[in-house]
Amino acid sequence: MGKNLTRKIIAAHLLDGEMVAGGEIAISIDQTLTQDATGTMAYLQFEAMGVPRVQTELSVSYIDHNTLQTGFENADDHRFLQTVASKYGIYFSRPGNGICHQVHLERFGVPGKTLLGSDSHTPTGGGIGMLAIGAGGLDVAVAMGGGPFHLTMPKVVNVDLQGERTPWVSAKDVILEVLRRLSVKGGVGKIIEYTGPGVKSLSVPERATITNMGAELGATTSVFPSDHVTREFLAAQGRGEQWCELLPDSDADYDEEIVIFLNELEPMVACPHSPDAVKKVSEVGEIRVDQVAIGSCTNSSYADLMQVSRILRGKHVHEYTSLVISPGSKQVFEMLARNGALADLIASGARILESTCGPCIGMGQSPPSGAVSVRTFNRNFPGRSGTADAGVYLAGPEVAAAAALSGKLVDPRRLGEFQPVEMPEKFLIDDSMIISPAADPEEIEVVRGPNIKPLPVNTELPVTLAVEVLLKVDDNITTDHIMPAGAKVLPLRSNIPAISEYVFAAVDATFASRAKEAGSSIVIGGNNYGQGSSREHAALAPMYLGVKAVLVKSFARIHRANLVNFGILPLTFIHEEDYEQISQGDLLEIEGVREAMVKGEELTIINRTSGNSVKVNHGLSPRQIAIILDGGLLNHTKKHAS
Ligand code: MIC
Ligand code: SF4
Numbered sequence: 001m002g003k004n005l006t007r008k009i010i011a012a013h014l015l016d017g018e019m020v021a022g023g024e025i026a027i028s029i030d031q032t033l034t035q036d037a038t039g040t041m042a043y044l045q046f047e048a049m050g051v052p053r054v055q056t057e058l059s060v061s062y063i064d065h066n067t068l069q070t071g072f073e074n075a076d077d078h079r080f081l082q083t084v085a086s087k088y089g090i091y092f093s094r095p096g097n098g099i100c101h102q103v104h105l106e107r108f109g110v111p112g113k114t115l116l117g118s119d120s121h122t123p124t125g126g127g128i129g130m131l132a133i134g135a136g137g138l139d140v141a142v143a144m145g146g147g148p149f150h151l152t153m154p155k156v157v158n159v160d161l162q163g164e165r166t167p168w169v170s171a172k173d174v175i176l177e178v179l180r181r182l183s184v185k186g187g188v189g190k191i192i193e194y195t196g197p198g199v200k201s202l203s204v205p206e207r208a209t210i211t212n213m214g215a216e217l218g219a220t221t222s223v224f225p226s227d228h229v230t231r232e233f234l235a236a237q238g239r240g241e242q243w244c245e246l247l248p249d250s251d252a253d254y255d256e257e258i259v260i261f262l263n264e265l266e267p268m269v270a271c272p273h274s275p276d277a278v279k280k281v282s283e284v285g286e287i288r289v290d291q292v293a294i295g296s297c298t299n300s301s302y303a304d305l306m307q308v309s310r311i312l313r314g315k316h317v318h319e320y321t322s323l324v325i326s327p328g329s330k331q332v333f334e335m336l337a338r339n340g341a342l343a344d345l346i347a348s349g350a351r352i353l354e355s356t357c358g359p360c361i362g363m364g365q366s367p368p369s370g371a372v373s374v375r376t377f378n379r380n381f382p383g384r385s386g387t388a389d390a391g392v393y394l395a396g397p398e399v400a401a402a403a404a405l406s407g408k409l410v411d412p413r414r415l416g417e418f419q420p421v422e423m424p425e426k427f428l429i430d431d432s433m434i435i436s437p438a439a440d441p442e443e444i445e446v447v448r449g450p451n452i453k454p455l456p457v458n459t460e461l462p463v464t465l466a467v468e469v470l471l472k473v474d475d476n477i478t479t480d481h482i483m484p485a486g487a488k489v490l491p492l493r494s495n496i497p498a499i500s501e502y503v504f505a506a507v508d509a510t511f512a513s514r515a516k517e518a519g520s521s522i523v524i525g526g527n528n529y530g531q532g533s534s535r536e537h538a539a540l541a542p543m544y545l546g547v548k549a550v551l552v553k554s555f556a557r558i559h560r561a562n563l564v565n566f567g568i569l570p571l572t573f574i575h576e577e578d579y580e581q582i583s584q585g586d587l588l589e590i591e592g593v594r595e596a597m598v599k600g601e602e603l604t605i606i607n608r609t610s611g612n613s614v615k616v617n618h619g620l621s622p623r624q625i626a627i628i629l630d631g632g633l634l635n636h637t638k639k640h641a642s
Pocket of ligand 1: 037038065118119120121134361485532533534535
């Protein structure tokens, strides 16, 4: 049997382990990216490693999340990030230059390279044939220092795209169909590889929409081949020489296979409050829409926004619907401005925002109470928009534009003849907002504002773990539940003591104070615990509050890795029904936990409140066990360095 593309790229970067699904492997990382909401912590960790310059082929630091400057905090963090980048050999993409994933695709992505990013949507780079993986900031810091990235060797799923889309069916509908079939946990432990004759009908930004939202499947990443479409995209970005062909072997072997007949797809939406609650627009019915938001790293490319401007040209946004548009990058924004499309958008009544994440992460534009908001984004978790009782529908740009015009959710096929947007032969190339690192790094002083507090570190795992159950939650808890974002909380990303006050705030406002009182605690959860973002604050802040372990039915990949990195023991029930045996407030104990882990013995939790006992698993590799015993990766590295 031949090799699939995923295994080819992994094999070319394999440093340790065997490529057998389920086992731990280590790969080398060619490129890294960070963004400002996770970057401050990542660079504080990098600085602590004492490496004078990044060891990667390319590292880029983007400012795109925390751009509402309602106080000094975000602006101070930007200054820290710019000086750190300059000193340590990192390119710095200034605020205004665009969303990290969109800009990276345009200006830096190279087929066949590995990219590790401190953002869960790093797999956007899979659209250009990269093996692009999201991780916690500490893992990215290690990669910048030249260290390997450890991951569980995933299964490879082939999504075979057959046929061609009919008019008004977008790339978003393709990934919504995959989400409908696989669910938000269907991709855990898997890489999704797209093949088949339908691939060539998708442009690179359309492929990137699909790989971007593979994050919502919980997949390790998603990847497209690098073909003539990729070559043309790179040439149009003035980077034709960076192209190489990358295809799976014709008889490639896959662990699983799915076939999608593109011609059978219809315009779709993901209904509140989960990206896998997918329905055809025609099934949902013509519900009133209060807000439409177009943008984000999923759907704000040049062609996306050109299509929107064509739909809106000469018409007006409905009187009770607010339309906001945030272009994905300065390149997109400037091209729209120069070709007149921006004027059409403005004339239609659209509210134009800067090229950043903006409303996607609750940085402004929260919808009104009880509103319906149609967004071209990738996540519609409860409360993420900033309005607790708003219902967010995820859709492609065509559905969003149609809703903005009619004030209702309508099938865009009603709009008449579909005019596809041609990809430009040459994109507008101007990298003046990307600052190169300093030639004389010793002259650069890293500037730290008062918002940047030192990184807290954990203590070693105790001999016996005795903890109070602080909170018991259900399935599919997101990192937005654990560590909310939004305009109020995001400026505290560099200040763990302050941000920890918001842990689980929307689930249980007493969590932080009860955690501090309890001293040592545990959280109990259901399946797919920690889905969503890569934010290590969802581990770091609970750690600061004394959370020692998390016991769930199953974990999402990045969050579990973050728990290990910060020394929180990730446990799963051996028998899922034992979830019922534990209640909030119970006192739990694992006697001799350290010794049992070293000896590879089964772990038993004794419930001191009910008298029951429950068998649990940690599933950690020997490397991870050593990290947990030392109280996290920073302690572990320090201990071994001395
Ligand atoms: C998100 O979409 O949730 C974010 C904000 O981009 C996060 C990163 C963060 O929390 O800073 C992500 O996806 O990793
Ligand atoms: Fe930014 Fe939203 Fe993309 Fe996260 S998902 S990187 S917040 S645009």
